Amino acid sequence: MFWRRKRTPADFAEEIRAHLQLEADEWKSDGLADREAGNAARRAFGNVTAAQERFYEKGRPLWLDHLVQDVRYGLRGMRKSPGFTLAVVFTLALGMGANTAIFSLIDAVLLRSLPVKDPASLYFLNNAGAREVGGSPPYPCFERFRSQATSFTGIAAYSAHDFGIRIDGPMEQVDGATVSGNYFDLLGVTPFAGRLLAASDDQLDPPAAVISYGFWQRRFAGKLDAIGKTFYLDNTKFTIVGIAPPGFNGLTPGQHDDVTMPFTIAGPNLLRDTGSWFFRAVARLKPGITAERARGEIDPIFQSFMNEFPPLADARRDYFRNMELTPASRGLDELRKRFSRPLWALMAVVGLVLLVGCANITNLLLARAARREREFAVRVAIGAGRSRLFRQVLVETGLLFAAGAAAGAVVAWWVARSVVGFFAGGAHPILIEVDWDWRVIGFTAGLSLLATVIFGAAPILSALRADPHRAMKDGGRTTEARGIRLRHFLVAFQVALSLVLLVGAALFLRTLQNLYSKAAGFHADQVALLLIHLPDPTYHNPAARIAGWDRILAEVRGLAGVRSASLSRMTPLDGNSRGVGFEVPGFQPRSVRDIGLGLNTVSEDYFRTLGTPLLQGRDFNGSDREGAPNVALLNESARRHFFGGRDPVGTVVKLMGRPQYRIVGVVQDAKQTDLREEAGDFVYIPLRQPIDMGAFMTLSIRTAGDPRRLIGAFERRVRGLGPEIRVLRTGTLARQFDESLLRERLISTLATGFGALALLLSAVGLYGVLAYSVGRRTAEIGIRMTLGARPGQVVWGVLSETLWRVTLGLAAGALASIPLAKLAEKLLYGVAPTDAVALAGSAALLVAVSLLASYLPARRAGRIDPAAALRSE
Amino acid sequence: MAAYWGRMPTRKPDDDRLALMQGTLDLLILRTLVTGRCHGQGIARTIGRQSEEVFFVDHGSLYLALQRLEEKGWIGAEWGVSENNRRARFYSLTEKGRERLVEKTSQWRRLARAIGTILGPEEQEG
Structure with missing residues (x-):
């Protein structure tokens, strides 16, 4: 065994010492004197050092x-x-x-993978159709899965939200989840401290909650007396019963469930509703059961449920056709997608x-x-x-x-x-x-x-x-001609790769530019945004809440530097969306798009503040309130879809099957959810004639100057207006716009940075190769100059040598960039993978940089003094 | 395997003793240990004496052979005290070594006989 040494060299040395002594003893008994005996013993042994060396080499690889x-x-x-x-x-x-x-x-x-027990056997139970794989079926169907399916050791419900909770004073916004009582047990998560939720917590008697380790560290400074503390969500008092283990943050990658509460707080109405698709079901397969077999078991349950409560045929085809099992080992897949x-x-x-x-x-x-x-x-x-x-x-x-x-x-x-x-x-x-x-x-x-x-x-x-x-x-x-050839090939190789990178960077930059310049339907500059909450119970009464909003608008509109201000439930690209049922008299619904559209609740001046033009009719005004006839605005898409060539103004429509709203105008489309997609159909209703009373509104303020300098003042004024007025978030519309392009900005920023790095590295490489080759050929160049070559000819000779290699690299790079860009086509917007401008621009930049990098060594070649060059040999 | 046969001791300057053929040293060591445990120096002396001083054992090579045998597990070793109260490393034959000795001995006998047959009857010995 060459890696193990049985004896140490010291042990061996001692053995030899012992040997020499024993040998000397014998010589002494033969009559030799001490010293002679010692010498004789050493002579008999031979070379001691050599023996030790051999021992060493033998023992050591x-x-x-x-x-x-x-x-x-x-x-x-x-x-x-x-x-x-x-x-x-x-x-x-x-x-x-x-x-x-x-x-x-x-x-x-x-x-x-999630830090849970055996993540590979966890699956989400999703409804799926021709268009997409969605969430999970309504709660009554989920209960049928739970009672009838035998393929699973358990099925849990999960839904992530943000909540405003009150721990010991003002309300604070936290991310959290509501889960069925068996959730932690199903995942096999064990508490860091206290206990986790159990099936009995579904009774909410008393309401219990679990906090994440990170939240505990952050909010309770890691003190164990956090367990037993209480907080309020609306008017319900929850007791913190335990802390989840570090690293476990729920099933939503990219988000931390700081507070986890029982699913039953959704309320009996929502849990009974057979048409609400609002949560995720996560299940663990029994050992030996395949996902396909489990799917075969739950799909008939789902089909019979859907036959009992049928949606429109196209909705069923597109979204609710069948059940699918998606692996849950890494949590929900939104972030991954x-x-x-x-x-x-x-x-x-x-x-x-x-x-x-x-x-x-x-x-x-x-x-x-x-x-x-x-x-x-x-x-x-x-x-x-x-x-x-x-x-x-x-x-x-x-x-x-x-x-x-x-x-x-x-x-x-x-x-x-x-x-x-x-x-x-x-x-x-x-x-x-x-x-x-x-x-x-x-x-x-x-x-x-x-x-x-x-x-x-x-x-x-x-x-x-x-x-x-x-x-x-x-x-x-x-001469090492081979090495030089390889090195010149490497230069061409670098140029080719750099071209691919630069083309990629150019395509991503153009994508970003296209998304920024594409008509979004609003002007993002100079708009400040404040998300405001008028919480219960102070503002429980609708009249009190509307009075609160009125006070805020009146106050802000009077401030210096404010050109216009408005309140709205949503603002463009804020990540929110809301759909409602929509009925137009005389319009026959045939598809999902025919029965609903997006809804936003807005105050007067909303469109003016955001810079969305009114195309027809009138904007809301202060008298569109309780008692006056209900009015609504449509966006251009909705007008086209539901009215075709007809004039919608004056038509009375139904929202959510109940209240009647008279259309008073049409506004231009504005992108709400995604800049890459069409705006979609939208109806707008006045803040003071809401379908339901929203406690959250975003205050948009168009300012005369830089909105960022005024936000602090706005926030202070709004807070000062009444008890319990909460400003949850402040920002600008421009920032919100940027954030909606996070993915595009990330990729274009990094691609540009790395493209520049590649360009720099190639330039350095080119310079290095040329400088080296000029250095080695000093004598040759000297001879050529002695024979009459002019400096210009020498410089050109060096440059032309580079140029054709760069050209070769460019050709290869151009060929390679096309299939590679096609692979990234889905990331692009408004620009073809074969975009000539991107290709030509990148090639021109590369040529310019290459020439610069080769000019320096070339110039040095031109300045070689023939006499000195020959002498130095 | 290193073939280092060392210098000869000076007591018999121009002696005609034979250097050991490779492999035979192993056999002789094993044979020496049949009578009981012994330290390195004792083994060298014994081999020299028993061969009527025909064989000369280079001590460096001896230790190399001892290590080799120890690694193969044919002999074992432990530190002990000699008759004249010196600390020394004593070697003894293991069960495996004993088996090998029997095997090697018969091999060697066959070889010696074969070589003897080829060389013919003994005529000269000086």
């Missing part, structure tokens, strides 16, 4: 000694050429760091950047190998085995790449932190825990190893070719 030696030699080499080492390590740190960072995000967002494409695209981008960087490193290694050719040749000549030499270069290269990977970890940490911050900023933070688990570490180590093997191979092979005869004959000035 030779390769280990050699490895240590190689590592030492390699480290010395790194110290001796700090410039080279720094360049390699720096390039690798950027490349490896970017890769590790993006991979750690992929790991956190796309790959990691949204970010899987961008993250993989970024992974490809950073992979290419690493390739560009590694090409530079190969260049540097090759240049160094050329310089060291003589050293290797000498070592071969004096008997170094080629395998030994090979190992040594491998270790040296491996050391460089390992150092680069280590430095890359620092870069990765920083990049990952910035991106996580990017996700967590804004009104709707996405919380991601980047955790360097075994997958991330393995990825980085594997990448480093792979890069070593691929990009270290050429220099290693060139070391192996070390030919003592040639190297000695040439006095160390070998």
Whole structure:
């Protein structure tokens, strides 16, 4: 066993000492004197040191000694050429760091399983149709699953919301979930402290709640007396009974369920409703049962439920056709759906950047190998085995790449932190825990190893070719034509990759630009937003609440710098949506779109404040209130869809089958949910004639100057207006607009940054190769100049050599960029993957930078003094 | 295996003693240990004496062989005290070593006989 040593060298040395003594004893008994006896014993033994050495070499694997030696030699080499080492390590740190960072995000967002027991056997029970896989069926159907299905060890209900709760004073906004009592038990989560919810908590007697570990740390400073504390949600008093374990934050990736409460707080009406699709059912398969078999069991239950309470035929086809089981091991998939494409695209981008960087490193290694050719040749000549030499270069290269990977970890940490911050900023933070688990570490180590093997191979092979005869004959000035050829190829390779990256960056930038400039139907600049809550019980009475809103509007409109102000339930791109049933007399519904549309409750001046033009009729005014006839506005899409060529003004429509509203005007479409999609059909009703009393409204204020400077003053004024007026969030419409483009901004920012990095690396690579080749050819150029070549000719000679290689790279890059851009087509908007402007612009930029990078060495070639060049030989 | 046969002791300068053939040292060590445990120096002396000083045992090689046998598990070793009160590492034959000794002995006998047959009857010995 070569890795285990049975005896220590010290033990062996002692045995030899004992031997020499025993031997000497015998010589003494033969009559020799002490000293002579000792000498005789040593002579009889032979070479003591040699014996010990042999013992050492026998017990210790030779390769280990050699490895240590190689590592030492390699480290010395790194110290001796700090410039080279720094360049390699720096390039690798950027490349490896970017890769590790993006991979750690992929790991956190796309790959990691929930910290629950046996996540692989957890499934969501989703209704699905031709258009999409949705949530779960209404609660009565869920109860049938629970009582009739035998494939599961349990089924739990889950629904995530944000809540305004009152712990010990003012109301605070928290993210949370409502869950059926068996939720924690089903997931196999054990409490950090106290207890978790149980089936008996469904009775709400008394209402109990569990808080997350993070919330406990943040809100209760990690004090255990948090258990037993109470809080109010509306008028219900909840007692905190326990703390969930650290790391468990519910089933919604990107969001932390800080407070988890029993599902039954939804109220008996909602739980009885056979048409409310509002939560998720999560189930654990019994051992040995396949998802397909379980699906076969619950689908008939679902079908009989749907036959009992049938929706419109097209709705059933599109959304409620059948049941599906979706793996729940990684939680709900909204975040993954949204970010899987961008993250993989970024992974490809950073992979290419690493390739560009590694090409530079190969260049540097090759240049160094050329310089060291003589050293290797000498070592071969004096008997170094080629395998030994090979190992040594491998270790040296491996050391460089390992150092680069280590430095890359620092870069990765920083990049990952910035991106996580990017996700967590804004009104709707996405919380991601980047955790360097075994997958991330393995990825980085594997990448480093792979890069070593691929990009270290050429220099290693060139070391192996070390030919003592040639190297000695040439006095160390070998031609190494092969190396130069490879290095020029690498330049073309870098140019090609850089072009791909630049085209990608250009396409993403144009996408972002298109989304910003595309008519959204409103003007986002100079609008401040304040989300205001008039909570129960102070504002329970509808008259009191409307009086509160009136007071706020009147006060704000009187402030300096305010051009107009309005209140609305939703603002464009705030992530909210609300649909209502809609009936137009004489209009025959045939599809889902025919029976409902989006609803927003707004005050007068809402459209003026947001810059959405009124196309027809009149805006709401202060007298559209209780007692006056109900009025409504349509957007252009709804007018077209429900009225075709007819004039809608004056028609009385029904909302949610009940109250009647008279259409008084039409406004232009404004994007509400997604800039990439059509606005959709919308109806607007006045703040003072609501269908239901909203406690939350967003105050939009169009300002004369920068809204950000005024928000603080607005907030103070609004708070001062009455008891319990809560301002939950402040911001600007422009910011909200930006946040809705988080994905696009993330990808275009990073793609541009990495594209620029690749461009820089290519330029450095080009410069390096040319500078090196001019340096080596000084004598040749000197001779040519002596023979009459003019400096201009020499400069052009060097430049033209570059140009055709750059051209070659551009051609290859253009060819490669088209299929790659097609892969990313779904991320683009308003620009084709083959966009000529992006391609031409990127190519022009690359040519310009390449020329600049090659001009410097070319100019130096032109300035070579023939006499000096020849003398230096 | 290292073939290092060392210098010869000076007591018999130009002696015609035979260097041990590789492999035979192992056999002789095992044979020596049949009578009981012994330390390295004792083994060297015993082999020399028993071969009527024909064989010369290089001590360095002896220890190499001892290590080899110990690793193979044919002999065991422990520290002990010699007759003249010196601390020494004592080797003893293991069960496995005993089996090997029987096997090797018969192998060696066959080999010796075969070589003897080829070389013909004994004629010269000086």
